[in-house]
Amino acid sequence: xxxxxxxxIDGKPCTCEKGDYLLEVAQRNGIRIPRMCYHEGLSGxxxxxxxxxxxxxxxxxxxxxxCIYPVLSEIEVFTQNEKIKELRGMVLTLLARxxxxxxxxxxxxxxxxxxLPRLAVKEGGDTCILCGRCVSxxxxxxxxxxxxxxxxxTKEIATPYGEPSSECIGCGSCAFVCPxxxxxxxxxxxxxxxxxxxxxxxxxxxxxxPFTTQAAxxxxxxxxxxxxxxxxxxxxxxxECGKKAVARQxxxxxxxx
Amino acid sequence: xxxxxxxxxxxxxxxxxxxxxxxQDVQREFNYIPPEALPLIKEHLGPDVREGxxxxxxxxxxxxxxxxxxxxxxxxxxxxxxxMQGSTRLITAVQLALGIGPGECTPDGQFSLELVNxxxxxxxxxxxxxxxxxxxxxxxxxxxxxxxTYRPGGERDV
Ligand code: SF4
Ligand code: FES
Numbered sequence: 001x002x003x004x005x006x007x008x009i010d011g012k013p014c015t016c017e018k019g020d021y022l023l024e025v026a027q028r029n030g031i032r033i034p035r036m037c038y039h040e041g042l043s044g045x046x047x048x049x050x051x052x053x054x055x056x057x058x059x060x061x062x063x064x065x066x067c068i069y070p071v072l073s074e075i076e077v078f079t080q081n082e083k084i085k086e087l088r089g090m091v092l093t094l095l096a097r098x099x100x101x102x103x104x105x106x107x108x109x110x111x112x113x114x115x116l117p118r119l120a121v122k123e124g125g126d127t128c129i130l131c132g133r134c135v136s137x138x139x140x141x142x143x144x145x146x147x148x149x150x151x152x153x154t155k156e157i158a159t160p161y162g163e164p165s166s167e168c169i170g171c172g173s174c175a176f177v178c179p180x181x182x183x184x185x186x187x188x189x190x191x192x193x194x195x196x197x198x199x200x201x202x203x204x205x206x207x208x209x210p211f212t213t214q215a216a217x218x219x220x221x222x223x224x225x226x227x228x229x230x231x232x233x234x235x236x237x238x239x240e241c242g243k244k245a246v247a248r249q250x251x252x253x254x255x256x257x
Numbered sequence: 258x259x260x261x262x263x264x265x266x267x268x269x270x271x272x273x274x275x276x277x278x279x280x281q282d283v284q285r286e287f288n289y290i291p292p293e294a295l296p297l298i299k300e301h302l303g304p305d306v307r308e309g310x311x312x313x314x315x316x317x318x319x320x321x322x323x324x325x326x327x328x329x330x331x332x333x334x335x336x337x338x339x340x341m342q343g344s345t346r347l348i349t350a351v352q353l354a355l356g357i358g359p360g361e362c363t364p365d366g367q368f369s370l371e372l373v374n375x376x377x378x379x380x381x382x383x384x385x386x387x388x389x390x391x392x393x394x395x396x397x398x399x400x401x402x403x404x405x406t407y408r409p410g411g412e413r414d415v
């Protein structure tokens with residue numbers, strides 16, 4: 001049986017189930033805690049520390065990382081008091097130092113009312129904040145083309161040995177979830193190029209629009225075959241035509257009710 | 258080489274938690290992690306191991322190397338005590354004698370040089386470890402003779 005826990009966020013009384021993550025609880029209650037590495041679809045990474053908040057429990061105050069902080073007992077939460085603003089400013093400043101060209105960081109600072117010190121913006125300077133979202137997305141999908149490699153100041157996101165990865169399927173998820181647009185890719189009608197590999201596009205079997213790469217489509221089909229052995233393989237459909245096909249199925253099913 | 262890598266991987270059950278153990282054994286065998294090794298290790302350890310993860314491990318631990326290392330690995334301690342006792346001069350002397358800097362390997366594959374942090378033998382500073390042998394209180398004068406024993410045909414070149 002799940003237990004209900006009461007908490008107060010920025011003065012607003014809320015409830016949640018024991019163990020829910022604080023950032024998500026706040027979000028459900030209309031309070032958006034600033035974040036950079038957290039992504040709805042992926043498990044919390046706790047890497048960027050932008051989501052820090054102050055938690056007061058039985059008179060004791062602590063600063064916690066809200067995206068990976070499970071609410072276990074009655075607490076009072078402050079998501080943007082002076083203390084948190086100052087600390088978050090520090091975190092963003094460090095991220096901006098790490099990646100002087102990351103627009104995402106500058107935007108986040110602007111959004112949260114934090115003034116970043118003037119930084120030397122280098123031509124071609126770094127934009128990656130090493131949050132790990134891209135790696136997490138790649139793994140969540142069942143591939144493992146990229147990883148955080150090296151450590152300390154030489155840490156970076158890369159494919160094994162910096163070579164085009166055989167595990168890459170060209171799905172583009174890494175570039176899609178990156179908060180700072182750090183992953184270069186190139187898309188044309190026929191092909192999609194990412195991490196040093198060029199992939200042929202898959203066209204929709206109905207409207208003919210290229211909607212993913214052939215490798216990514218084959219990967220998904222293989223995954224589906226694994227979940228439901230013996231299930232009929234679906235023809236390649238773009239999002240739009242896929243929706244229409246489902247709608248048609250529902251309409252048809254309705255006929256026999 | 259591929260056969261050998263497979264054999265090494267098969268020493269362990271096909272589980273993700275043995276990734277590091279396999280990588281260590283590969284390192285011991287070849288003195289580095291050859292690029293061919295990752296797909297083969299993954300093939301044995303099973304689908305929840307990803308090449309990217311193996312590469313991340315290989316680049317994270319200093320004990321694992323992506324570049325081939327020499328037959329004899331010279332480690333010079335550059336911890337505080339050794340540093341005070343002239344490890345920097347020792348490093349330069351090795352550089353002059355063998356033509357390689359820290360992290361490099363001689364073209365003939367005989368030696369590679371690494372800097373390490375305190376090895377816990379500060380009273381014997383400066384320390385130079387070759388393979389498993391500790392050479393203590395190494396002097397500029399004594400260095401060439403020590404290195405000679407590891408050169409091809411030398412008494413320690415086994
Ligand atoms: S490339 Fe983007 S998603 Fe990946 S770690 Fe860097 S900032 Fe995060
Ligand atoms: S969003 Fe919580 S640490 Fe990045």
